[in-house]
Amino acid sequence: MRYPLDFKDDFPNNLLFWMERFIYSKLNSLSNHQVRDKKEIVNALNKLRYGIAEIKELQEICKQCRNAGLIGINTYVQPLIKLYEHLTYLGLASLKEVDEEMLKEFLTIYTSALSDATKKNYRMTLLNFFGFIDKQNEDDEGSSYNFRIELKNWGGLRGKSGQKLPSYMNENEVHRFLNGINSFPFKHEDLGARNRLLLKLIIYTGIRVSEALNLKIKDITLDGEFFLIQVRGKGNKPRVVMIKAKNISCDFSAWINFRPTEVQDELVFCNHKGKKLTQAYVSRIVEQVLLTNGIRKEKNGAHMLRHSFATLLYQKSQDLVLVQEALGHANLNTSRIYTHFDKQKLKNTTEIMN
Incomplete structure (x- = not known):
């Protein structure tokens, strides 16, 4: 069956x-x-x-x-x-x-x-x-989804096939996505403030969806022109990420005013009943904003925002350790995938032969 x-x-x-x-x-x-x-x-x-x-x-x-x-x-x-x-x-x-x-x-x-x-x-x-x-697997129309996982090249086990690169947005698409967040017609004003804040936190810092949904009010503090955000990553490992206050101040203030008075575990993000949001809900919102703004990727889920952040961070900084620390990767090899998007290094290969 x-x-x-x-x-x-x-x-x-x-x-x-x-x-x-x-x-x-x-x-x-x-x-x-x-x-x-x-x-x-x-x-x-x-x-x-x-x-x-x-x-x-x-x-x-x-x-x-x-x-x-x-x-x-x-x-x-x-x-x-x-x-x-x-x-x-x-x-x-x-x-x-x-x-x-x-x-x-x-x-x-x-x-x-x-x-x-x-x-x-x-x-x-x-x-x-x-x-x-x-x-x-088979859907109602008799079609199947195929992962086609090969894993021919990872760690110390080498094969003939190279790594498949993750889906990500380029810089222009990221700007379109951010503009799309601000203009998206959310049904209610309070949901709009909450969802804009949530998506901006993920795309501007690269934190995981689960990390964003587990944030508590006490984890976010204003330090001059920046918000400092204390994140609990895998294995309960702490790290701090930063975001410019101007990027989220309006949405943050609006959501805090709308946010229910009684909230489960003092979470930043919750539904009308004060309960924790689901990860599936966040991915649906991301996909809706992407499609509304004509951005189509092989993977349209919220995790793609993290890949986009990491790709742009490496392209602009050329610092792999910074990418590792920002994403909370335990191993530098996990971050190394983003070096494949370095266009400047690729351009240098075109100068070998005139």
């Missing part, structure tokens, strides 16, 4: 569903000659067949199978658990936003201290997982 790629308006649950289906297929295909208690495997299959509610359940089911003698399942579950943590943290709205560059970033972060053999297991798991989704 085939399923829609995004059958719910909830990225974490969609991702968990496909991991559940993938593990179910693996339990049915792995060699079971060492299995001591076949009832345990049957119980695990039943749990997966009827669906699970959280990633911890998947981990426990695989542990149950491993203890019963199905050793090979551990090769797949550990990378998938880490992948789930990584992708849900990024604040994606759709599985279609996952691309090769994003997966290579994941591999760089989570396998840097691992052996080559384990790195290969991680790569194999990602290839198998997304290959499985390629074959099993």
